[in-house]
Amino acid sequence: MSFRTFRNITTVAATAVLVAACGQSPSDKTEATDTSATESDLLNRINNGGTINVGTEGTYPPYTYHDEQDNLTGYDVEVTRAVADKLGVKVEFKETQWDAMLAGLDAKRFDMVANQVALTTPERQAKYDIAEPYNWSGAAILAPKSDSRYNSWESLKGLKSAQSLSSNYGELAQKYEAEVVPVDGMAQAIELVKQGRADVTLNDHLAILDYLNKFPNSDLEVKLVAPAEEKTGAGIVMLKGNDEVLAKVDAAMKELHEDGTLSELSQQFFGADITKR
Known part of the structure; x- marks a missing residue:
């Protein structure tokens, strides 16, 4: 939600x-x-x-x-x-x-x-x-800690982003020309990122923070968050x-x-x- x-x-x-x-x-x-x-x-x-x-x-x-x-x-x-x-x-x-x-x-x-x-x-x-x-809150990018490619939202271009096709975040990934890897929801998207089958996933910042708070050893981190005017x-x-x-x-x-x-x-x-x- x-x-x-x-x-x-x-x-x-x-x-x-x-x-x-x-x-x-x-x-x-x-x-x-x-x-x-x-x-x-x-x-x-x-x-x-x-x-x-x-x-x-x-x-x-x-x-x-x-x-x-x-x-x-x-x-x-x-x-x-x-x-x-x-x-x-x-x-x-x-x-x-x-x-x-x-x-x-x-x-x-x-x-x-x-x-x-x-x-x-x-x-x-x-x-x-x-x-x-x-x-x-606003959209955020979740990716492995070791991945240092994200200095702007345009960095998503050409990367694999695990997303629900019908979600706003799937549309956002497509806007920045990422290759969308279809998933059923956030849990599956995170698993694909952890397995290396997707580079990133986009979701609500608070939902991502909740996940990271529950799983602090996931080796994932927030790379970018939507600017203030989009929150x-x-x-x-x-x-x-x-x-x-x-x-x-x-x-x-x-x-x-x-x-x-x-x-x-x-x-x-x-x-x-x-x-x-």
């Missing part, structure tokens, strides 16, 4: 102007009241040391999973707990399958989502807000209309950046600092 991905609002804007000119319908008033009530309820709970409800999978290591004692943990989980501590509230996690995650947020079954969500399409950006990102940030997501809450979460996240908590957690779960773009 990787980041979850998000058009033209002219028609919507024009419709909104028309509705405003004609007067608000009862259903419009109800929706506005509901949004205001949701903001007020969540804000009151935060201001009074209450409990926030956060949707997460619990089956997506190292971000959100159960440890050997069946305790919910993971990078996203522990970051959220640290945010809750800064806010002075308790946090209750609602474990939900990914396919139902944002639907659960829409239905207000929980207040926020912490599950490596990135708002990268206009549709999601129009519907949700994302707090200050707690990690950044995507993941953060706590909530419905639009919670501006004061968003500001409080942003402030808490900023403190966690500044006091080193986020860096410590990223080192714990990935063996590297993933908090900087």
